Amino acid sequence: MSLAGLMFKLPGALDYQLQRDSGLTHFEYLVLAGLSESPDRSRRMSDLAGFANGSLSRLSHVVKRLERRSFVVRRPAEDDGRITVATLTDAGYAFLVDAAPGHVRTVREYVIDALTPEQLAQLKVIADQILQRVDPGKPCSE
Amino acid sequence: MSLAGLMFKLPGALDYQLQRDSGLTHFEYLVLAGLSESPDRSRRMSDLAGFANGSLSRLSHVVKRLERRSFVVRRPAEDDGRITVATLTDAGYAFLVDAAPGHVRTVREYVIDALTPEQLAQLKVIADQILQRVDPGKPCSE
Numbered sequence: 618m619s620l621a622g623l624m625f626k627l628p629g630a631l632d633y634q635l636q637r638d639s640g641l642t643h644f645e646y647l648v649l650a651g652l653s654e655s656p657d658r659s660r661r662m663s664d665l666a667g668f669a670n671g672s673l674s675r676l677s678h679v680v681k682r683l684e685r686r687s688f689v690v691r692r693p694a695e696d697d698g699r700i701t702v703a704t705l706t707d708a709g710y711a712f713l714v715d716a717a718p719g720h721v722r723t724v725r726e727y728v729i730d731a732l733t734p735e736q737l738a739q740l741k742v743i744a745d746q747i748l749q750r751v752d753p754g755k756p757c758s759e
Numbered sequence: 760m761s762l763a764g765l766m767f768k769l770p771g772a773l774d775y776q777l778q779r780d781s782g783l784t785h786f787e788y789l790v791l792a793g794l795s796e797s798p799d800r801s802r803r804m805s806d807l808a809g810f811a812n813g814s815l816s817r818l819s820h821v822v823k824r825l826e827r828r829s830f831v832v833r834r835p836a837e838d839d840g841r842i843t844v845a846t847l848t849d850a851g852y853a854f855l856v857d858a859a860p861g862h863v864r865t866v867r868e869y870v871i872d873a874l875t876p877e878q879l880a881q882l883k884v885i886a887d888q889i890l891q892r893v894d895p896g897k898p899c900s901e
């Protein structure tokens with residue numbers, strides 16, 4: 618089935634380019650990008666998991682790895698010590714700025730340029746309808 | 760982006776059901792299914808990698824694991840000892856027959872039932888066009 622091919626090969630191709638050029642997985646890239654777009658480059662771990670489309674346990678694992686590379690720091694939220702907040706460091710931001718153009722170029726080459734504007738719109742509706750079944754609720758708190 | 764969500768969450772959801780109900784990853788399921796549909800339930804490893812949308816090294820790793828569970832055996836091809844052929848065992852076939860209805864039900868619930876027949880046709884065209892970019896050639900030999 619073509620969808621199965623898409624599900625396996627596209628993530629593999631995106632991972633391949635990011636790994637080769639930046640030493641990042643696609644998931645790690647999404648985590649850094651999600652933080653870079655947040656106020657104070659900081660986000661609750663639970664929000665970040667939703668943004669990056671992963672479970673909290675997967676995210677914890679990945680953030681630990683990004684912390685060892687000095688790209689991210691974690692600390693308890695000021696108003697609630699039970700909540701953990703992740704922050705992108707200056708080093709992490711600089712690394713992301715370096716990795717972004719190659720990744721954007723790859724997505725453009727594999728997805729945007731492969732489809733007509735009408736198909737891109739169709740794909741968005743299709744993906745949203747499937748996602749609504751797969752993941753009906755978004756987590757609101759940790 | 761919705762496509763990123765789809766790429767991360769749909770495989771995760773399919774894996775989750777298969778792991779929970781059958782102790783298989785989606786990739787392992789595709790390997791067993793690919794063998795079950797082949798003549799003599801056998802296929803060259805290189806063909807099987809193409810069918811299951813994975814690299815040969817990933818496939819080797821997974822087939823080794825399926826071999827330990829007695830679902831698959833590997834042997835050199837009769838006409839060319841440099842080529843490895845994988846065969847689904849009776850135990851592997853029985854296991855697949857058991858796992859299939861739950862997996863088919865899940866794909867139906869998440870994908871088929873979420874879309875109109877027109878959208879399913881659109882998705883097939885879209886996936887094919889992206890795949891043609893990601894993976895322009897199919898491997899012909901090991």
